[in-house]
Amino acid sequence: MKRRYLFIALALIMMLTACSKEPEGNEYVEMDKSNLSVAPKEGGEIIVPIKNIETMNPLHTSNNYYYNFSKLIFDELFQYDDEGKVTPNLVEYYNLSPDGLILSVTLKEDVKWHDGAELTTEDVKMSFDALKYLEPSNPNYKYLESCVGNGFEFDINEFAKAKIFDKRNIDFIFDKPYVNHLEMLVFPVFPSHLYSAAALPTDDKFLPIGTGPYKFEEKEANQFIKLVKNPEYHSKQPFVETIIGKFIDDSEQAIISFETGQLNVTKDNGSFGWSKFESNTRIKFEEFNTTELEIVALNTSKSKFQGEVGRAVRKAITEGINKPRILNRVYLDKGVETSFLIKPNPRPQSDSQKTETYGERLYYSDERAKETLTDVGFIDINNDGLLEDELGNTIDIGVKTNSLNKNRLLTAEFIVEDLRAIGINAYLDFEILNVAKITKTEEENEFISFKNQIQSGDYDLAIYGINVSEVVDLTSMLHSNSIGNGMNIARYSDPEMDLLLEKTKVRSDDEKTLQELYEEVGALFYRDLPYIPLLFKMDAILIDTKIQNDINPINSNWYRGFRNVFILKHEQK
The missing domain is CATH 3.90.76.10 (Dipeptide-binding Protein; Domain 1)
Structure with a gap:
């Protein structure tokens, strides 16, 4: 008799599992129930942060908090x-x-x-x-x-x-x-x-009516936006009944509100310090890779970087920068080391993840960097640790960045150390300002000044950050059309590269696959080395442990898995 009941129970479970399968093409990801100690429960409320907004129209907002929140509606x-x-x-x-x-x-x-x-x-x-x-x-x-x-x-x-x-x-x-x-x-x-x-x-007259899993119910000015579950949703119904978007002033306030229990979910504030919550039983976190690239540009219009010798100098600089140290010491290992301009997989794949290289990758090696320079005639004439050419000229490289960005300032100091260690006379080519004594206006002016300098080509080596598009677009940094009015800060120009880049955006009679085209672009990139990509930053969503199952955030949708999560019955309000 017991065996008969067991057989019936197993059959019911198999039927329920089959019924839960999603139509092909839906974004819903079937949850992994193997680690769940209880069955999912409907109901409850999740509170997330939203910075104050001028419109609820997601096409016309640059507010990342609301942009991601809006994906629950639209x-x-x-x-x-x-x-x-x-x-x-x-x-x-x-x-x-x-x-x-x-x-x-x-x-x-x-x-x-x-x-x-x-x-x-x-x-x-x-x-x-x-x-x-x-x-x-x-x-x-x-x-x-x-x-x-x-x-x-x-x-x-x-x-x-x-x-x-x-x-x-x-x-x-x-x-x-x-x-x-x-x-x-x-x-x-x-x-x-x-x-x-x-x-x-594009203003507060916009009424947010969408087709998403949650629908707008009310907005209290400067207080909150309330969403409720959409019973007519066309795909898998979410478990959680209500989502509250609580207005906050900035990311710092969001973290404080989360730590004090006023929020159930928030994004890290850019400190890369979410590992501190590993021993906190009330808090868990989920990491994701971003499109924020930390990068070094070499000004290829400068004579020191031109010709056979200039190309060797660029190669030596690339070989001589200790990227693992920057990733570990500056970004606390919360990033993906890279040698190319294509963003990593949105979700972390392993503890030692790397991006695609599309060509011959150059690894850090100070010894190989020195050899690259000596091969083109540089030697240390006076035993002062710096290499000179046959006329006694040192390789002078000014390193520029925005000194008010503490991570880039530390990166600049590390790079100066690395380059001097291989015989290059590198130095900080900017004034280090006292952050504590700088006004908001002075801070903005400092950033504008740095941006204008690198856009106009007034630098040797520049350290900066860019947010690359979700779309792979190598033309923005490598095509000659992007010099002066785009992101081609290195002022790099090569007709062969231009032609290849155009083929990666518009189909041609060329039978090569996109992968093959990227390989050819990569080969030219590593030959010329106009940039030294350092790393793509990681980020994290912090989550109250009362929320069960994974959110699976990605850079373009922080709350992607909200239909999967649920709240234990005794935790529901």
């Missing part, structure tokens, strides 16, 4: 997964024409807006057309620009158009066969029965 047509790949979200089927100019999309059936209206292609077209009204300074405009690449002129009104066939089928017609055609369709969808593309509110 669905994107396509979205990024935890491997950095673009996957369908509101899309059931899509197909690209052989010439790469037309992407045909079929929407999912029975997707409802929070007010009960049906999602149609009218909504998708209106939302896509709304992109045409973005200002060039808008982050979403810059994102689309990176999809096209600096090798081509970007016209936001002409790069693509949407054509409706019926309420579920729509074509996107591109002016060129773009490699990043799917990336161009990662945008939030808004209701066309409430708004028009030309008059989409």
Whole structure:
């Protein structure tokens, strides 16, 4: 009899497991129940931070806290997964024409807006057309620009158009066969029965009605935004009933509010110190890789970096910088060491993760760096530790950075040490300011001054940080069109590189794969070494342990796994 009951129970479990399977293409990730001691419970509340906002329109905010919060309300047509790949979200089927100019999309059936209206292609077209009204300074405009690449002129009104066939089928017609055609369709969808593309509110008149797992219920000025579970959600229903976005002034206040129990989830404040919570039974954390790149630029327009000797100097500097020390001592190992410009996988893969190199990677070796310099005729004539050429000239390298950024200041000091150790006369080429005595205005002016110097080419070696796009866009830093008006701080120019970069953005008759093109770009990059990428920063979401299961954050969606998490019954309010 006991065996019979056991067989029935196992059969029921198998049936329930089969019923829980998601339709193909959904972003929902089936939770790992192996580590759960209790069954998931519905209900409860999660409180997260939001910086004060001027609009709830995610297309027109540069507020990262609200941008990530808004993804609980609004669905994107396509979205990024935890491997950095673009996957369908509101899309059931899509197909690209052989010439790469037309992407045909079929929407999912029975997707409802929070007010009960049906999602149609009218909504998708209106939302896509709304992109045409973005200002060039808008982050979403810059994102689309990176999809096209600096090798081509970007016209936001002409790069693509949407054509409706019926309420579920729509074509996107591109002016060129773009490699990043799917990336161009990662945008939030808004209701066309409430708004028009030309008059989409960008202020507090915007009413956040979406199709996402949570719907807007109320907003108390300077206090909170309240979301409740959407019972009509088209995919897996979340367990948690209510999400509260509590207004905070800055990231420091968010951390304090989290530590005192006023918040259940928050992002780290950039201190890289979340490991201190490892022994705290009330707090856990989940790490993710960001698109924030710490990098060294070498000013290739300077004579000291030109010709055969100049190329050897660049190679020696690259070999002589101790990246592992910078990662360990400055960033507390909360980063991904890199030698190239392509971002790492959004989710950490291992304790010793590395980024793709696409070519011959140069590892740190002070001995090899010295050999590189002696091979082109540099020797230490007077035994002072510095190398000279045949005329007795030392290799003088000024190191510039923003001295008010303590991490970059320490990085600069380490790099000066490293370069002097291989015989280069490196020195700090800036005034070290007393942070405690600097006003906010003086701090802003110092940053602007540093930015202007590196943009104009007034430097030898510059240490700075950039936030690379979610889209791989090597043209922004390596194409000659980006000199002076883009991110090509190294002032690097090579016709062969330009041609290769253009092929990585627009399909051509060349049968090479994107991987093969990146390999060729990488080979030129390591030959010329205009930049020395140091590391991509990591970040973390801090979580109250009353929240069960993983959130699985990524850089483009901090709360990606909120549909998976639940709160123990005795912890629910």
